[in-house]
Amino acid sequence: MTKLRYFAWVRERVGKPEEDVVLPTHVRTAGELMTWLAARGEEYAHAFANPKVIRVAIDRSHVQPNTPIANASEIAFFPPMTGG
Amino acid sequence: MTASTTVRLQREPFDVAAEAAKLSRGRADVGAVVTFTGICRGNEDGEPIAALTLEHYPGMAEAEIERHVEEAKQRWPLAGVTVIHRYGRIAPGEDIVMVVTASSHRQAAFAAAEFLMDYLKTRAPFWKQVETTSGKSWVDAKSVDDAAAKRWRKAAVE
Numbered sequence: 001m002t003k004l005r006y007f008a009w010v011r012e013r014v015g016k017p018e019e020d021v022v023l024p025t026h027v028r029t030a031g032e033l034m035t036w037l038a039a040r041g042e043e044y045a046h047a048f049a050n051p052k053v054i055r056v057a058i059d060r061s062h063v064q065p066n067t068p069i070a071n072a073s074e075i076a077f078f079p080p081m082t083g084g
Numbered sequence: 085m086t087a088s089t090t091v092r093l094q095r096e097p098f099d100v101a102a103e104a105a106k107l108s109r110g111r112a113d114v115g116a117v118v119t120f121t122g123i124c125r126g127n128e129d130g131e132p133i134a135a136l137t138l139e140h141y142p143g144m145a146e147a148e149i150e151r152h153v154e155e156a157k158q159r160w161p162l163a164g165v166t167v168i169h170r171y172g173r174i175a176p177g178e179d180i181v182m183v184v185t186a187s188s189h190r191q192a193a194f195a196a197a198e199f200l201m202d203y204l205k206t207r208a209p210f211w212k213q214v215e216t217t218s219g220k221s222w223v224d225a226k227s228v229d230d231a232a233a234k235r236w237r238k239a240a241v242e
Contacts, residue, residue: 005141007139007141007209007211008139008211008213008222009222057141057144057209060141060143060144060147060148061144061147062148062207076141076144076209078141078209078211079211079222079225080206080224080225081205081206081207081208081209081210081211081225082205082210082211082212082222082223082224082225083138083140083145083169083181083204083205083208083209083210083211083212084122084169084180084181084201084204084205084208084210084229
C-alpha cells in the first residue's frame with residue numbers, strides 16, 4: 001500500500017486529503033502515476049487534467065515527474081507553493 | 085561560529101521582537117540581527133480580502149525549511165536563524181511569517197534572510213486561499229517569486 005496525499009485545490013478536486021492505494025506494477029514514475037490517477041474517475045480527471053502544473057513529493061521531498069516511485073511510502077500532489 | 089536554529093510552524097501569532105532578542109542575548113559574537121516579517125495585506129489584485137487561510141503539508145514543511153536553513157548556514161557565517169510560519173486563518177494586518185538571522189556582520193544576515201524568504205516562497209509546501217465577498221479562491225504562484233529564488237543558484241558566496 002502507498003499513501004497518497006493531496007493538498008490545496010488538488011485535494012478539493014479529488015475530494016479527499018489522503019488515501020491508501022495499491023499501485024499497479026506498470027506505474028513506474030510520478031508522472032505515470034498522475035496519468036493512472038487521472039483515469040480513476042471524474043474527480044481525478046478534473047484534478048489531474050493538467051499534470052504539468054502539479055508538483056509531486058515522495059516521502060516529503062520534492063521530485064520531478066520522471067522520478068521512480070518504487071519504494072515510496074508516501075506520495076503527495078499539490079499546486080505550486082504560495083507560502084511566505 | 086555555533087549557530088542556533090529554530091524552525092516552528094504554528095497557528096498562533098508570534099512575537100518578532102522577542103524572537104530577535106533571543107538570537108543575540110548573552111552572545112558577544114553577534115553584531116547584526118536582521119528580521120523579516122511577512123504580513124497579510126488587506127487586498128489581493130485590487131480586491132479587498134476578508135482573510136487568508138494557509139494550508140501546509142505537516143512534516144514536509146518543517147523539513148523543507150530546515151533544509152534551506154542548513155544551506156544558508158553553509159553559505160554564510162551565521163550565529164543563529166529563526167523561522168516561524170503560521171497556518172490557518174489569518175486576517176489582514178496579521179503576521180504570516182518571520183525570518184530572523186544573526187551574524188557578526190550585516191551582509192551575511194541580510195543575504196541569508198533574503199535567501200531564506202525567496203526559497204520559502206517557492207519550495208516550502210504552503211498554499212494560500214484568499215477569502216473575499218465573492219467567495220474563496222487559491223492564490224496563484226507568481227513567476228517573480230520563481231525568478232527571485234533562481235538567482236541564488238549562481239550567486240557568489242559572500
